[in-house]
Amino acid sequence: MSESDTHSSPGNALLRALPKDPEKEQAVLRISLGSVVLLGYLLASSVYPSAGVYATLLAVLAYVAFGVVTYIVLTVSPKRSRVRLAITTFADQGIVIAALAVGGAPALPLLWVVFWFLVGAGCRYGQRMLALSCGVAVAGLLALMHWQPWWRANVSAALGVTFSVVTTSLYLAVLVYRLERQASTDPLTGLYNRVRLEQAIGRTLLARGAEADRTAMLLVDLDGFKAVNDSFGHAVGDELLCSFATALVRRMRRGDTLARLGGDEFVVLARHVYDRQDALAIADSIHAILANLRSVGGYPVAVSCSIGVCLLTDGAAGRFLDARTLMRAVDSAMYRAKSRGMGKTEFADMAGVLPGVV
Template structure:
C-alpha cells in the first residue's frame, strides 16, 4: 500500500523544525550563563519547549502523510514519543551548556541524541492504529538513524558555537544554524517515513479521527509556534532582567571600589594597587612613591559656605588631581579632604617632588563654587619605596608622617619622609601589630580619676582612662596608642573593651553600694565610623551588666561630636534615647555649634586644662572660663574643670561659678582597687597646701 504527502504540510513541518531549532540555540546560550536553581529551571523549561517543538515537527510530518485508508493514532504511544523528545532535548541542552565540548563529548552526545530522536520517531510510528503493523526497510531505517546522529552532531556543535556569540549578527547566525538543523531533522524524519512499508489490505483498527488531518496539523503547528513564541518572550524578558541585574551588580561593585562623591578610587582599591606595586617591584625593580595630601582651610569652607559647597570643592579638587597625574598613576580619596596618589615607575625622588609641586600649584588656583571664589592650598607628604620598606602599611605610615611634617612646617608645602623618622615608623607599626593581641593578653587596664564638687570635696563621678601595660615597653599612654589603634582599625575592639570593663566595674560597685553617681567614658572618632552598630553594642553591654544608661556619661571631644552630629545624628539620638549622659571634653578648644547644642543638649561641658592653667595669669583665659560657665548655665548643663593642680585654681573656679573639677589637686589616676577604697569615703579631703600633689597619671 502506497501513501502520498501534502507538500504544504511538509513545508509546515520544516518551519516548525526551524523554529524549534532557533529557540534551542537561544535556550542553550541562556542556560550556559546561568547558575544554580535558575539554570535547573531553564534546563527543565527549555527541554519541554524544545522537545515539544521537535515532536510537533514529527507529528505534523506524520499528518502530512496520507494512506488510502482512514488514520488514527494511539494516545499513549503518542504521549510516550513526546516524552522521549523532551528527555532528548534536555540531554542536548545539558551537553551544550557545559564549559567545554571536545570530540569525545560531542560524539557521545550526538549518538545518544540521534538514537533518542530516532526512538521518538519510530515510537510515534508505532502509535498508528493499523493492522497489520508497519514494517521497515532495514537499510533505509539504519540510514535514518545515521542521519539523526549526524543532525544531532550538527545541532550540538552549532549550539555550542553560537551560545556565547555577542556579535551584532548573532540573530542571522542563529537563523542559518536553525535552518541547517531543521533540514537535518526533517531529512531524518522523512527518511524514516520512506523506510516504512504498509502491507496491501492494511486497515485502521480504531475509529477514524473526526478532525481532518490537514487542519489538525495546522492546529498543532500553530499551537507549537505560540508555545515557542511564549518561550522566546519569557527568555527575552529574563535575559534583559539578567543584564539589568548584571549592570546593577557591576555598579554596586564599582561603588565598593570607588568614592561615591568623586568617582576616584577608594582606600580599598588603593591598597589593592599598592600591594600590586610591591609585587611588581619584586619582579622588575620598578620604583614608586606614595603621596598623601589634605587641604589647608577646608574646614573653613565647610563652616562658612556649608557642606554642599565643601562637597563641590572636593569634586573640583579630584578633577584637578586627575588632570595633573599621569595616566598610569592612581588617585584615591580616603575620606573628607584626604587624598592619596600612587606614582608608578619613578626613577628618583625628584620625580615625586616634581609631581608634588605640580599638585600644589594646581590645587592653589582659585575655585569658583556657586557664586563664591574659594582659595585653599594643600599639604603633601611623600614617601618613596626603598629596599628597607617592609610592606604596604609601612609606606603609608611614612607618607602620613611626612604629611604631618608638612603641616608642622607651615602648610602649603610638601615634605619627604626622612630616615630619622624610620624609628618612629617602625615603633608605630610594631605597636599596631602588638595592640591586636594586647586585649587577649590582658595588657589593657582601666584607671579612674575622681571628679569632685569643689566646695565640699564630694565625689560626683569618676572619669575612666585606659592605659596599656606593655610587657617590654612599660606603660604606654592612650595619647600614644589610641591614634595608632584608629589608623590600624583596632579602635573598635579597644572601645568595646573599655565600655565592657567600665560597666563590669560599675556593676561590682553597685553590688557593694559604692557606685559613683556617674562613670565617664571617652569616645573617639574611630569608634563613630561604625556608628550604625555603636548604639546597639552599648545597649547590649548595659543589659549584660545590668547598669542603667544614665550612670554612664559619654565624653566627646568637640570635633568628634560635631562630626558625629553631621554623619551619625541618628546614632547620637539613639544613645540619648537609651538614657546615656553626654559631655563635651575641652570645650572651647575646638569648634561647636551652639545651635546644635541647643537642639541636642549635653549634660556637662569640660573646661580644658590649658584655660585652667593660665586663668590666674591671663585675663583672657579667665574670661574664657567665665564665658564657658555662662554658656553651660544657659544650656542647662554643668561645668567641670580639667587639670586642676592648685588650691588657688580651685578657688578661682568656684568663684567663677564652676562647681565641679578634677585633676592632680583632687587626686591622681587610680586603679580599680584604689578607686574602691576612695569610694568608701565618698569625700576627698582637700589639702591645705598650695602645691600640686604627685600624680601617677599614665
C-alpha cells in the first residue's frame, strides 16, 4: 500500500492509532457502543413506554456524554494518569450500576456491559484495574440486592450474576497474568526480556536515592558462542544459553534483575553495589560460571564472556541518566572489554557519555 493510500482514510489512521492509546480507544468505544445502546432504548421507549425505560435511557445518555468528556480530556491532556484511569474505570461500572438501579427490569439487558467492562479493564490495563472494576461491580450488585425492588425480589438471580462477575474476574486475572508474563520474558531462557529490563531500569532511576546509588548494570556478551553454534548446531547453542541462564539465576542475589537482550547478550541489574569492587565481584562470579561450563549436551565447549559495567552512582545518582543512555554506556564498555580479548571486564566511562559528569 502506498503512502498516499495510507493517508487517504482518516478512519483507518484513527483505528491504527488507538491501540497505542488504550484510554482513548475506550473513550471511542464509550461513545460508539453507548450510542448503539442509546438508539436501542430510544426504540424501546416508543414501543414499550415506561418510567423504567425512560430512566435507563437517561442513564445511557449520561454514559455517552461521559464518553465524549473523556475523549476531549484525553485529546487535550494525553499524558497518562493513574488517578484518571482509576476514576474512569470506577465510573464505567458505576454508571451501569446506576442504570440498573434506576431502570429496574427494563435495564437488565445492560448486564452484558458489566462483563464487557471487566474484560476491557483487564486486557487494557492489567490486574489492578480489573480488581477495581470487579470491586465496583460486586459492591454495586450487593447494593442493588438491598434496596432496588426488582433485585430484592430476585435475590437468587442477583447472586448468580454476582458470582459470575467474581469468577469471570478471577479467570481474567489468571489469563492477564500469563499474558503479561509471556510479554515480559524471553521464551528461550525464561529471563526478563528487553521491555521488562527497561521498565526495571526506569523504576530504579526514578528512585533517585539510595536504591539508584547502590545499583550497577552489567552487560554480558558471550565469547565463543558463534563457534559453538557453527560446530554443534543451534540446538546445542540454545542449550548453552539456557544452561548459562540457569546458572546465572542461581549465582545472582535476591533482588537482582536478570534479562536476555537477544542472541548471546545478557544483563544483570544488581542491587546493593556500593563501589567498583562490589561490581567486580559480581562480574568475576559470572566469569566463573562460564569457566566451569565445560560441556553442553555431551559436546565440549570453551566459552567466556566480555562484561561492560556501569555504576549508577557514576551518573550522579541517576539524575542525568535514562534507560537508553545507560544502555549505550554499558554497551560501549562491553565492546572495550571485548577488544582487550576474551574474558575481560570494563567499566563505563560516564564522563564520555554525560557532559559534566566526572
